[in-house]
Amino acid sequence: RKEVEQDPGPFNVPEGATVAFNCTYSNSASQSFFWYRQDCRKEPKLLMSVYSSGNEDGRFTAQLNRASQYISLLIRDSKLSDSATYLCVVNKAGGTSYGKLTFGQGTILTVHP
């Protein structure tokens, strides 16, 4: 089983649509969680951190369920510029693993006119 698993995608949605991505992780001791976006042939860029209480940044809402080891990202009112690969990322537990990020395989989103 992969440490971080995401929806395989790809997602093709029209502008203005709402789209949701899901992610599960296997290490219950994982400490922190993120969503990154990666454009083609570019480095990943932090989109937002994910907290147990849920957090929102404009059109983006992230949720974390530690009991289910489940992370989600909701994008409302999709824009063409949201087209990218979205990566679910988990920070491993402490000790020698501190700071090590494990990336999901990514979900490709294409927003069309």
Add this chain to the structure above:
Amino acid sequence: GAVVSQHPSWVICKSGTSVKIECRSLDFQATTMFWYRQFPKQSLMLMATSNEGSKATYEQGVEKDKFLINHASLTLSTLTVTSAHPEDSSFYICSAREAGGGGEQFFGPGTRLTVL
């Protein structure tokens, strides 16, 4: 915000040659830098963790004698792919974590290596 640069941004080399990739934190000091590799249509895979002034820690399955890492200063880490072969062709990305920072990693723009 924190900026990480990589050089070169792309390189094409012949099989058997060695290639050095530099990762620099431009406006902060990084005690720890990470090296990742990303094959087409796959996600980033951590190769090694580089700590300033000490030996790098390699992930399982990554050959330390093939991927030489040096982190000689708080702003520079280098990855040398020795005797590169076509299967080493990949997108290599570094990230840096600020000394005493909250743990966020800042990624470099990546280096695309093509071995002929």
